[in-house]
Amino acid sequence: MYRNNRLLCLFIHLDKAWNHSLFEKSTYAQINMKIRLFIALDLPSHITTLLEGMCGSSRNIRPVKTEQLHLTLRFIGQVDEGLFYEVKQRLQEVNSSPLTLALQGVGRFPARGKARVIWVGITPIIEVARLRNRIDNQLSRCGIVTEKRKFSPHITLARLRNPSKTIISKFLTDNKLFQSPGFMINHFSLYSSHLTNKGAIHTTEASYGLS
Numbered sequence: 001m002y003r004n005n006r007l008l009c010l011f012i013h014l015d016k017a018w019n020h021s022l023f024e025k026s027t028y029a030q031i032n033m034k035i036r037l038f039i040a041l042d043l044p045s046h047i048t049t050l051l052e053g054m055c056g057s058s059r060n061i062r063p064v065k066t067e068q069l070h071l072t073l074r075f076i077g078q079v080d081e082g083l084f085y086e087v088k089q090r091l092q093e094v095n096s097s098p099l100t101l102a103l104q105g106v107g108r109f110p111a112r113g114k115a116r117v118i119w120v121g122i123t124p125i126i127e128v129a130r131l132r133n134r135i136d137n138q139l140s141r142c143g144i145v146t147e148k149r150k151f152s153p154h155i156t157l158a159r160l161r162n163p164s165k166t167i168i169s170k171f172l173t174d175n176k177l178f179q180s181p182g183f184m185i186n187h188f189s190l191y192s193s194h195l196t197n198k199g200a201i202h203t204t205e206a207s208y209g210l211s
Helices: 002-033 045-051 081-093 125-140 165-174
Strands: 034-042 061-063 070-080 099-109 117-123 154-160 183-185 187-196 199-209
Touching: 034 081, 045 099, 070 081, 070 125, 070 154, 081 125, 081 187, 081 199, 099 125, 099 154, 099 165, 117 125
Parallel strands: none
Antiparallel strands: 034 070, 034 187, 061 154, 099 117, 099 183, 117 154, 187 199
8 A cells, every 4th residue: 555655646746747847848838939029229339338337336226238228219029930030021121321319318217206217318319210210110011000109219227226316316417418429320220138037138130221
């Protein structure tokens, strides 16, 4: 009887292990079927160097990693593999000249209440908005719905967690006249983003020249 109980326990253990394995494989397959995408302008290295450490760092202020400083043109979200390849192809049809931009001014999101993000602005906005509209036109041909919220081009400098109002006010006041030298943008990029417990990992999936 003791031997039979041991065999029964072993059988139950193996059955649970097998089911858990199937669950992990199924979950992994589902994760791999979806790709989280966004489109962004990459900043020249001398501009990202200028932004490094601009807002300081503390337990309540988490600066964006230098390699992740970019201007998001369009967040697409999760798509399946088929749509991913269609998006890659459609973006080749975007026609635009290179952009001459500059960083200008700083701000926070949201504008009222508890601040979650500190950002730096861009100028001229109209040039960036025109490129975004052309990108949206191609994405709509893939069945991706155009965002309804107002486009506010910016570069996120840091994410905040319960920072003091004094620190935020001082940062905004000290940098209200901030402006960088002009710089040229000659391409935009399609990124995938994989979320981990240590933050997002961004991978360049394709780049598209502006000429």
